[in-house]
Amino acid sequence: MRFKTVTSPHILQHTSVGQVMRRVLYAMIPGIAALVWFFGWGVLINLALATAVALGAEAVMLSIRGKPLALHLGDYSAVVTAWLLAVALPPLAPWWLTVIGVLAAIVVAKHLYGGLGYNPFNPAMIGYVALLISFPREMSAWLIPHGMGQSHALGLLDTLQIIFGGVGSLPIDALTGATPLDVLRTKLGLGQTVAEIRNSPVFGIVAGQGWEWVTAGFLAGGLWLVYTRTAAWQIPAGLLGGLAVMATVFYLIDPQHYAPPWFHLWSGAVIFGAFFIATDPVTASTTPRGRLIYGAGVGILIYVIRGFGGYPDGVAFAVLLMNIAAPTIDLYTRPRVFGEKPS
Amino acid sequence: MIEVSYRQILQNGVWTQNTGLVALLGLCPLLATSNSVVNGLSLGLATTLVLLMCNVAISLIRPLVRPEVRIPVFVVVIACAVTAVELAMHAFLPGLYTVLGIFIPLIVTNCCVIGRAEAFAFKNGVAKSAVDGIATGLGFMLALVLLGAIREVLGQGTLFSQAELLFGEWGTSLTLHLIPDYRGFLLAILPPGAFIGLGCLIAIKNVIDARTQRQVAARPATALMTAGS
Numbered sequence: 019m020r021f022k023t024v025t026s027p028h029i030l031q032h033t034s035v036g037q038v039m040r041r042v043l044y045a046m047i048p049g050i051a052a053l054v055w056f057f058g059w060g061v062l063i064n065l066a067l068a069t070a071v072a073l074g075a076e077a078v079m080l081s082i083r084g085k086p087l088a089l090h091l092g093d094y095s096a097v098v099t100a101w102l103l104a105v106a107l108p109p110l111a112p113w114w115l116t117v118i119g120v121l122a123a124i125v126v127a128k129h130l131y132g133g134l135g136y137n138p139f140n141p142a143m144i145g146y147v148a149l150l151i152s153f154p155r156e157m158s159a160w161l162i163p164h165g166m167g168q169s170h171a172l173g174l175l176d177t178l179q180i181i182f183g184g185v186g187s188l189p190i191d192a193l194t195g196a197t198p199l200d201v202l203r204t205k206l207g208l209g210q211t212v213a214e215i216r217n218s219p220v221f222g223i224v225a226g227q228g229w230e231w232v233t234a235g236f237l238a239g240g241l242w243l244v245y246t247r248t249a250a251w252q253i254p255a256g257l258l259g260g261l262a263v264m265a266t267v268f269y270l271i272d273p274q275h276y277a278p279p280w281f282h283l284w285s286g287a288v289i290f291g292a293f294f295i296a297t298d299p300v301t302a303s304t305t306p307r308g309r310l311i312y313g314a315g316v317g318i319l320i321y322v323i324r325g326f327g328g329y330p331d332g333v334a335f336a337v338l339l340m341n342i343a344a345p346t347i348d349l350y351t352r353p354r355v356f357g358e359k360p361s
Numbered sequence: 362m363i364e365v366s367y368r369q370i371l372q373n374g375v376w377t378q379n380t381g382l383v384a385l386l387g388l389c390p391l392l393a394t395s396n397s398v399v400n401g402l403s404l405g406l407a408t409t410l411v412l413l414m415c416n417v418a419i420s421l422i423r424p425l426v427r428p429e430v431r432i433p434v435f436v437v438v439i440a441c442a443v444t445a446v447e448l449a450m451h452a453f454l455p456g457l458y459t460v461l462g463i464f465i466p467l468i469v470t471n472c473c474v475i476g477r478a479e480a481f482a483f484k485n486g487v488a489k490s491a492v493d494g495i496a497t498g499l500g501f502m503l504a505l506v507l508l509g510a511i512r513e514v515l516g517q518g519t520l521f522s523q524a525e526l527l528f529g530e531w532g533t534s535l536t537l538h539l540i541p542d543y544r545g546f547l548l549a550i551l552p553p554g555a556f557i558g559l560g561c562l563i564a565i566k567n568v569i570d571a572r573t574q575r576q577v578a579a580r581p582a583t584a585l586m587t588a589g590s
Contacts (some may be wrong), residue, residue, distance in 0.1 A: 126408060
């Protein structure tokens with residue numbers, strides 16, 4: 019009797035690019051739901067607009083480059099880039115801001131560098147940074163979260179009017195306010211202590227009011243991504259660890275002038291960046307040890323930029339800087355090949 | 362050595378071996394001063410002048426200079442020419458001198474100047490060297506002005522702003538406001554805009570070259586076909 023011989027691997031998992039990308043999209047839903055609850059329709063309009071522009075730009079670039087349209091449009095990578103960028107934009111961002119950001123991400127950061135798998139920098143973050151340094155005023159106009167002593171029951175029509183027709187019937191300055199990290203930064207600059215600043219109405223239990231629930235939503239989705247092994251656990255672990263160590267050291271040295279570590283971990287884009295941005299398999303490190311180093315580098319840089327840099331939050335810059343370092347990290351953390359002598 | 366015609370010298374300098382877009386020499390001033398048309402044009406003019414002076418001078422002293430010491434001699438000649446241009450600009454165009462700042466003395470480090478001295482002026486006669494200097498300078502100026510125009514239009518929505526620095530009082534009327542109420546796209550003015558813009562310009566030049574080459578390649582084939590029929 020003859021047995022059929024099969025070579026390894028014996029346990030196969032059919033994971034396609036499209037499947038991974040779809041999982042990322044599902045994992046973003048809790049965080050997006052929280053964003054919509056606290057910031058209104060603008061979030062959904064940004065998402066829809068960004069998705070449409072991203073798919074259009076992707077199709078045009080693919081056809082210019084002579085690549086199969088259906089295959090690459092169906093892998094959802096453009097949609098993921100669009101969503102990652104859209105949730106980072108202020109909810110009432112004018113339409114052209116979203117369009118420019120998505121074009122910078124898809125056309126410049128992704129396709130000019132060779133398309134999916136070849137881009138050295140995270141496309142969504144390139145789009146975000148391009149907008150942040152070009153249009154600082156528009157990019158800092160964040161809405162005051164829902165339920166903070168003002169009635170911003172902006173309807174769908176009002177929101178559409180503001181986004182597509184410039185400012186509508188309502189003055190936009192009345193609706194927007196400083197984000198918790200902005201407040202921390204400005205007031206520290208004015209010589210107040212962290213304890214005094216924490217009494218400001220912007221702050222909730224751990225971090226910013228409203229913001230902390232958005233963070234919780236993204237944390238839930240992010241943990242699911244790690245649980246399904248869509249994202250490598252080392253990157254978020256390294257990132258949060260690096261940031262926590264930096265924040266703890268400075269907090270212990272001078273708790274008057276440095277915010278506590280839990281505030282840093284829970285505010286701004288840290289959780290979102292740790293699980294969704296830094297874990298991009300194309301631009302991050304690929305070796306297990308390298309991922310820890312890469313994550314820790316992002317975490318440390320976030321703290322350095324927040325504490326000593328020119329911007330209130332630094333996730334995007336930190337991720338881009340570590341993107342540059344990722345190939346070098348990979349080179350030095352390559353696992354030993356079986357049989358190779360340890361050097 | 363093959364004699365080059367004047368037409369070829371011009372073509373090489375301005376297009377085929379363009380300093381900014383093909384040889385990628387002198388990137389530092391090219392990227393730094395191309396944030397507006399006027400800045401680009403001024404630095405291009407200054408560089409052209411330096412190239413012309415250096416090429417002529419080096420071609421003239423060619424018989425006197427031993428090849429072993431030619432590089433130090435080039436450096437001295439270039440330094441003299443740049444100093445002269447810098448002092449002249451300081452005297453006659455003080456506004457422009459302040460805007461361009463360090464980049465005028467830095468023409469001395471522009472590799473295309475010593476490159477042309479070594480590759481051309483030291484081997485050719487005065488007239489040809491002069492034409493080569495002008496052609497190379499024009500090519501550099503072309504890249505500077507194109508990049509400056511792209512960045513200025515995208516970044517500020519204007520063209521020829523601050524033209525009065527270069528042309529005197531009447532230059533004020535040259536400034537074109539292409540887009541009214543333009544909010545400005547800062548990225549184009551900042552250094553990343555220079556790199557992205559230069560990349561796009563090089564890509565466009567390559568596309569044009571590839572198209573011309575295809576036409577040239579297609580022409581003999583059709584000629585043969587008509588001859589055969």
